[in-house]
Structures are given as C-alpha cells and as structure tokens.
Amino acid sequence: MSTVRKFLGYSWAVLTIPLVLVLFFGLNSWAKLLAQSTGVRVSPWMTGGEIVRTLPHEGYETRIHRPVFDGLLGPRARGFVQVDWVVVPPATKLPERIGEEIDYDDDGVADFAVELNSKANRAALKPLQPAVLGCERVILLKNGRVLRVDLKRKP
Amino acid sequence: MAMGETISTASARLTALNWGKTLAWAVPMMLLTALLMAGGPNLPTDPRRLIPLVAVWLFANFLFIRMVRTRKTDRYRAPYFIAIALGFVLSFVPNLLEVRGNMALTAEDMLLGKTPFCHVVIPMTLIPAALTRTIIFPGSILGQFAGIAQMFALWIGFSLILGRGWCSWGCFFGGLDEFFSRLARRPVIRHIAQRWTYLPYAVLAVVVVTAAWEMEPTYCMWLCPFKTVTEYPQVDSVTRAVQAVIFVSLFVGLVVVLPVLTKRRTQCGLFCPFGAFQSATSWLTAVRVRVNQGVCKECGKCARGCPQFSLPAEAPSRGRPDLSCSKCGKCVDNCPTGAIHFHVCGSGGNANAGVARMLFIFPSFLFMGVFGAGMIQGGLYRLLLLVTTGSLIK
Numbered sequence: 001m002s003t004v005r006k007f008l009g010y011s012w013a014v015l016t017i018p019l020v021l022v023l024f025f026g027l028n029s030w031a032k033l034l035a036q037s038t039g040v041r042v043s044p045w046m047t048g049g050e051i052v053r054t055l056p057h058e059g060y061e062t063r064i065h066r067p068v069f070d071g072l073l074g075p076r077a078r079g080f081v082q083v084d085w086v087v088v089p090p091a092t093k094l095p096e097r098i099g100e101e102i103d104y105d106d107d108g109v110a111d112f113a114v115e116l117n118s119k120a121n122r123a124a125l126k127p128l129q130p131a132v133l134g135c136e137r138v139i140l141l142k143n144g145r146v147l148r149v150d151l152k153r154k155p
Numbered sequence: 156m157a158m159g160e161t162i163s164t165a166s167a168r169l170t171a172l173n174w175g176k177t178l179a180w181a182v183p184m185m186l187l188t189a190l191l192m193a194g195g196p197n198l199p200t201d202p203r204r205l206i207p208l209v210a211v212w213l214f215a216n217f218l219f220i221r222m223v224r225t226r227k228t229d230r231y232r233a234p235y236f237i238a239i240a241l242g243f244v245l246s247f248v249p250n251l252l253e254v255r256g257n258m259a260l261t262a263e264d265m266l267l268g269k270t271p272f273c274h275v276v277i278p279m280t281l282i283p284a285a286l287t288r289t290i291i292f293p294g295s296i297l298g299q300f301a302g303i304a305q306m307f308a309l310w311i312g313f314s315l316i317l318g319r320g321w322c323s324w325g326c327f328f329g330g331l332d333e334f335f336s337r338l339a340r341r342p343v344i345r346h347i348a349q350r351w352t353y354l355p356y357a358v359l360a361v362v363v364v365t366a367a368w369e370m371e372p373t374y375c376m377w378l379c380p381f382k383t384v385t386e387y388p389q390v391d392s393v394t395r396a397v398q399a400v401i402f403v404s405l406f407v408g409l410v411v412v413l414p415v416l417t418k419r420r421t422q423c424g425l426f427c428p429f430g431a432f433q434s435a436t437s438w439l440t441a442v443r444v445r446v447n448q449g450v451c452k453e454c455g456k457c458a459r460g461c462p463q464f465s466l467p468a469e470a471p472s473r474g475r476p477d478l479s480c481s482k483c484g485k486c487v488d489n490c491p492t493g494a495i496h497f498h499v500c501g502s503g504g505n506a507n508a509g510v511a512r513m514l515f516i517f518p519s520f521l522f523m524g525v526f527g528a529g530m531i532q533g534g535l536y537r538l539l540l541l542v543t544t545g546s547l548i549k
Contacts, residue, residue: 005501013441013499013514016316020521023312024191030312031304035296042268042296042303043289045370072286072367137391139262146266 044068048082048148053106059091060144064104069153078133079151085116086144094118094144101128104149112149123147177224180513184521185216191525203543207535214238214531215524226509228484228516232523233333236323238534239527240330244384246533249540249547251386259389265293270386271301274326276375277310278359278432279366291370309526316518318437322423322430322463323483324523327530328381332422336414336462343416352424352464352479355431362428374428380405424463424479434478442497442515444480444487446471451494457486482515 023030044050048065055062062085069079081104085094096119101110113126116138125135131154139146192212199205215235222231251258260270272294283291290296296303313321322329362374376388377398383406390399405426413421423430437443446457451471458466465480471494476486486495496508497515537547 002501002503006499006503007501009441009499009501010514013511016441016514016518017521019312019316020518020525021187021191023309023316023522024525027305027308030308031297031302034308034311035304038284038288040284040288040290040296040303042294043283043287043291043370045291046265046293047268048266070287070289070370072283072370137262139266141263141266146263 044070048084048146051084055100056088060085060087060094060098062100062102064102067104067151069151075153077153079153080136080148081151082146082148083114084141084144084146085118086141102149104151105154114147114149116145116147118145121145125149172224172226174224177220180223180517181216181220184219184517184524187521188212188215188524188528192528203536203539204532206539207532208528210535211528211531215520215528219520219524222516222520223513226512227488228512229488232323232484232520233337235523235527235531237330237334237337238531239327239523240334242527242531242534243327244331244534245537245547246530247385249537250533253548258386260386261389265388268293268295268298270294272298272303272306273301274306274310274321275328275379275381275427275429276372277307278428279362279372279374282363282367283370291366292372292375313522314433314436315439316522317482318440319430319433319478319480320437320440320482320519321433322427322481324481324519325526326423326429327527329420329423331381331384332410332414332420333462335411336418336420339415339418342418344413345417347417347419347425347464349464349467352467352477354425355427355479358426359428359431377401378405380410380422380426382406418462419464420462423481424465430463430479430481437478437480441500442482442511443500444476444482445496445498446474446476447494447496448472448474450492452492454491456489456491457495460485460489482519484516487512 044066045068049068050066051063052066053064055064062083065082065084067079067081069075083102085098087094096117098116098118099113100116101113103110105111109129111127111129112132113128114135115124117123121138121140123135123138125132127133131152133150133152135150136148139148189212192208199208218231218235222228225231248258255261255264264270270293272292276292280290280292283289290303292303294301294303297305313325317324358374358378362378365373375382378401380402382402387399387402388395390396409422409426413419448471453471458468458470461476462483462485463479463481465476466486467477470476482497487497493508497512498508499511499514502511540549541547
C-alpha cells in the first residue's frame with residue numbers, strides 16, 4: 001500500500017511539470033472551454049440585464065433592460081430596471097432634454113416618467129405606480145446615458 | 156540513526172549541487188522559459204520591449220540556477236516574487252493612466268465589463284456562480300485582458316500544481332508585503348498572538364456570505380488594500396470616499412507598516428481571504444513541507460522566520476506546518492539540521508528530500524517565471540520609457 005502511495009505521489013509530482021506547460025500553452029482554450037461548459041455569464045446586477053425593448057427616436061434610441069430582481073435563492077423583493085439612451089449616428093450627441101414615459105413590464109401602461117438632462121447628467125423621475133421607488137445617479141457613457149430605476153417586486 | 160541522518164542531511168544541505176546536476180535542471184528551464192516568455196518566433200523589434208524580455212529571461216534563469224546549485228529556495232525565490240509585484244504596479248498604473256487618464260474605475264467601466272478580474276475575487280464568486288450561474292464581478296467572461304474565465308482556468312491549474320503555494324510563487328500582490336517585510340534588519344514587534352492567524356478565515360467567511368447576500372464582491376468594494384496601488388471606484392460619493400479611506404488605511408497598515416515592524420507578511424498571513432481559501436487546496440498538491448521530528452532540535456529558527464505565521468510552537472512535534480504554509484521555503488533554508496524539508500506525498504522520511512525539493516521548485520519556478528515575466532517586463536518597459544522620454548506614459 002505504501003509503495004502504491006509513494007508511486008502515486010511521485011507520479012503526481014512529476015506530472016505537475018507538463019501541467020504548467022499545458023496550462024500556459026492552452027490558457028485561452030481552457031478559458032473558452034470553461035466558459036462554455038459552465039454557461040456562466042456576468043451578473044445582471046453588473047451589466048443591467050438583457051435589453052428587452054428598443055425604442056427608436058430622432059438621433060437616439062431608448063433601450064429598456066429587463067427588470068433585475070435576481071437573488072441567490074430566488075427573486076429579491078427589491079431590484080431595478082435599467083434604461084439606456086444611446087446616440088444613433090449620424091447624430092453625435094443626445095438631445096439636451098429627453099422626456100419619456102417608460103413601460104418597463106410591457107403591460108401597456110407607463111410605469112414611470114423620466115426627464116433626462118443630458119447636459120447636466122441629471123434625471124427627474126415621476127413614479128406612475130407604487131412599485132417604482134426612485135432612481136440612482138445618471139451614468140455617463142461615451143455615446144449616451146444610463147439610468148437605473150429602483151423597483152420593488154410586484155406581488 | 157537520527158544523529159547520523161542529521162549529520163548527513165545537514166552536510167548535504169551545505170554542499171553545493173555539482174554543475175552537471177545543476178545544468179540538468181537548468182537547461183530545460185532555460186529552454187522552456189525562453190519558449191513561453193517569447194510567446195512565439197517573432198521577437199519585439201522595439202528595443203524598449205526587447206531589452207526587458209531578455210533581461211527578465213536572464214534574471215529568472217540566473218535565480219533558478221542559483222536556487223538549484225546552492226539548495227536555497229526562498230533566497231532566490233523572493234527577488235523574483237518581489238519583482239513581479241513591483242513590476243505589476245509599475246506597469247498597471249501607467250497603463251491605466253494611458254487608457255483612462257486616471258486610476259479611478261468609473262461607473263461606465265464597470266457597466267461595460269472593463270474591470271480586470273483578479274484571483275482574490277474567486278472565493279466570493281463561487282456560491283453565486285453555483286446557484287445562479289452568474290459571476291458577481293463587473294468584468295468580462297472572455298476578456299482580452301484578465302478575463303474572468305482565463306483567471307479561473309489559471310486558478311484551477313495553479314491550485315493543482317501549487318495549492319497555497321500560489322501565495323509565495325504566483326500572487327502579484329504578495330511581493331509587496333514581502334518587499335516591505337525585508338526592509339528592516341530586525342523586527343520591532345516580535346510576538347503576534349496565534350489567535351490572529353485565524354483572522355483571514357473570519358474575513359473569508361464574512362466576505363463570502365456578504366458577497367452572496369449582496370450579489371457584489373464586497374471585499375473589492377470595501378476591504379482590498381491593493382486598490383491603493385491598482386484601481387479603485389471613482390470617488391463620487393460619501394460611500395466611495397469612506398471606501399477609499401479604508402483601502403489606503405489597510406494598505407499602509409497591513410502592507411507597509413506592519414510588515415516593516417514584524418518582518419512578516421501580515422497582509423498575506425493575517426488578513427487575505429484568498430490565502431485562507433487557498434489553504435483548502437493545499438491537500439491537492441504532491442509536494443508538501445514536513446518536519447522530521449527525530450532530527451529537529453527545536454531551535455525555533457523556522458518558526459521565528461516563517462513569514463506567514465504557519466509554524467506555531469507545536470508544529471515540529473506535529474511534524475508539519477499549518478495549512479496556511481505557502482511553501483516559500485524560508486524554513487527549509489533556515490533549518491540548521493535539515494529537519495524541515497520538502498516531501499512527496501506517500502514517501503516516508505526525508506531520505507529523498509533533495510528530489511522532492513526539485514520536483515517542487517521546477518514546476519513552481521516555471522509557473523512563477525512565466526506568469527510574472529510579463530509584469531516585470533511591463534515594469535522595466537515603463538522605466539525605459541521614463542529614461543528615454545522623461546515620462547512613464549506614452
């Protein structure tokens with residue numbers, strides 16, 4: 001038994017040398033394989049979640065992401081919905097003021113009204129239903145602005 | 156028997172390995188590091204890129220040859236390990252200044268997944284990844300630079316090869332507190348209570364639970380000292396200002412002041428949650444550090460010199476260091492009788508300690524040499540840029 005253990009120990013110790021080479025030579029392939037086999041993606045709390053609707057306007061478009069309530073074991077009570085306003089060429093910048101009513105859950109009824117001042121990077125939010133709680137700071141993008149609106153989950 | 160073993164082991168440790176055996180290990184290392192550092196047949200034409208590449212290859216192989224020939228592990232590991240950390244900071248920060256104009260990470264960068272992923276985040280991501288298949292980090296899965304999947308693949312590989320050895324052979328932050336821990340001639344603070352060595356496990360538990368609860372990497376947001384010398388969230392609110400103060404305080408305290416005062420790696424040994432987490436992978440590795448109780452004279456040199464508090468008083472009688480041992484080799488270098496040695500799992504005693512040591516240092520040095528080469532080269536490139544243009548950035 002001790003001979004077997006000794007053989008296994010030395011074998012593993014020797015194998016670590018080619019393992020270093022395999023690791024470095026194939027790093028990008030291993031990374032792709034790992035990403036594909038696990039199917040992991042970056043958390044929607046970081047990315048804002050998938051874009052579910054795009055509303056075209058003159059010189060820009062409004063992108064509405066899916067509401068994010070993703071929690072560890074199930075949906076959380078509080079979350080957010082992200083709205084992006086992105087410049088569409090040939091326009092080079094957003095209009096100074098954008099006023100829009102957003103229906104984030106696509107039920108045909110506006111959920112909040114937002115007034116974006118793209119020059120001052122400020123937004124004023126008017127909730128049109130109780131699940132809308134408020135908004136965070138406007139995030140400046142090179143080609144637009146992003147706003148996250150805090151929500152509570154509808155029962 | 157024990158006395159005979161003591162004399163023969165100690166004398167073997169004092170004798171330099173002959174040149175034939177040294178070259179038998181060194182030539183493969185020279186060839187493999189040349190192959191992996193160059194990354195292909197086309198060498199850079201810009202001398203400011205070529206000179207660092209050649210210099211790092213020479214530096215690495217000089218250290219490896221000395222390590223093999225003199226049988227001293229830590230003495231020739233530490234300079235390269237420290238150079239990695241200094242090179243990392245010296246290349247990373249000017250690169251940020253070139254790309255972004257400052258070290259601050261904006262909300263846009265985070266939203267667009269432009270944050271480089273680092274190994275310290277890994278423990279915090281595992282529970283959310285297992286339960287939600289998402290990574291709670293504002294990076295990209297397959298990014299060009301420090302992508303999440305690349306770092307995970309590296310982590311799996313180095314855990315199999317090095318286990319906790321990562322902390323002394325791979326971590327590009329660890330060299331900073333190692334550097335400061337070597338500045339003073341003698342420690343001002345000599346005794347640190349053993350209970351403090353449990354702190355990293357407590358920090359690990361707190362950050363893993365809070366990260367899973369908050370679905371964000373809480374250690375990175377609140378406690379990482381190395382934000383001070385890499386990148387930090389843009390200070391645009393009171394919360395961000397508090398976080399910045401915490402980052403700087405922890406860096407000054409744990410990475411600079413305490414290592415100077417104690418001559419130990421206090422950030423790595425008393426705080427780092429990744430190190431605590433990595434301890435659990437040490438059982439995967441083939442080569443470990445062991446104490447031959449029959450040979451040990453209990454002089455205490457190993458425990459006094461251990462930079463990561465892994466050798467408490469009872470370690471010699473137990474025959475092994477704590478799980479937190481990062482296999483830096485300092486205790487092996489310090490031991491006057493050869494009682495502490497590298498040991499291949501399943502083999503008995505320290506009869507083949509020399510072979511075990513080589514089977515450990517070859518893959519470990521190869522990993523460190525290649526993984527850190529780009530960082531040292533980057534740092535040297537910035538220094539050459541400074542000399543030739545007067546600026547660290549283009």
